[in-house]
Amino acid sequence: MKKRLRKILAGAVSNDEVEHIYNAYDIVGDIAIIRVNENSRKYGKIVAEAIMKIHKNVRTVLGQVGPVYGELRLRKLEHIAGENKTTTTHRESGCVFSIDVAQCYFSPRLSFERLRVAKQVKKGENVLNMFAGAGCFSIIIAKNSTAKKIYSVDVNPVAVKFMHENVRLNGVYGRVVPLEGDAKVIIQKRLFGTSDRVLMPLPEKALAYIPFALLALRRNGGWIHYYDFEHANKGEEAVKKVKAKIAEKLDNLGVNFEVPFGRVVRTTGPNWHQIVLDVFVKGQLGQI
Secondary structure (H helix, E strand, C coil), X not given: XXXXXXXXXXXXXXXXXXXXXXXXXXXXXXXXXXXXXXCCXXXXXXXXXXXXXXXXXXXXXXXXCCCCECCCCECCEEXXXXXXXXXXXXXXXXXXXXXXXXXXXXXXXXXXXXXXXXCCCCCCCEEEECCCCCXXXXXXXXXXXXXXXEEEEECCHHHHHHHHHHHHHCCCECCEEEEECCHHHHHHHHHCCCECEEEECCCCCHHHHHHHHHHHEECCEEXXXXXXXXXXXCCCCXXXXXXXXXXXXXXXXXXXXXXXXXXXXXXXXXXXXXXXXXXXXXXXXXXX
């Protein structure tokens, strides 16, 4: 279990100053990533040493300065302690992943979600991952299900390079198919009507790409795993708000559907949440 940073730092930093330090961090392979700002940067070394003392496998500590940014969902990172590197090997759900945390999007906080989706995949299904990154969702599906093909699309050429390597490392060549490019273009050119299940793990683009996810499904429909960010004040339900948003979108497209499951994947900020909906499409449109 991870130790909470403020508990780790008790005694090393004053009670007033510790409030400026983010209370969580990620560990990807042997790299720890902490959030830093102007107030907390001066304590970076102390925080890094505390993490490396407790997590003996951590050899590098990087500071994330600002939110994930840009179309490629990258983090701006600075070296704080240990080896000066951004590439590591991460293990999850019986799989091994080579990842460059500075050039590929990856969040260890989605580990439960990746396995949850994998366990739903039925024998012989074709799966499309529209925003695959380094292939982690796709490879976990391949290793934990009897899916036939998992088409794995990403616009980031570096992520696709690592995806190819991860396919090799996990022995899923021929089942996980890496494809570089914009998902909407690839679907229209070569994946129209091919998939039983579509993953959309990019909240920033998922709603706009719903028509293309529908195009990728077989004529008799299938499943869409839809991810979104939603703000919810006290008394509001984030999942309910996202259900209303996706219902409006699909109703406008004339789609017959149901949403049997939704949950909060994680909290991303004050009153902000990442949400997943499992959407069952009962037959879909033939064209956008």
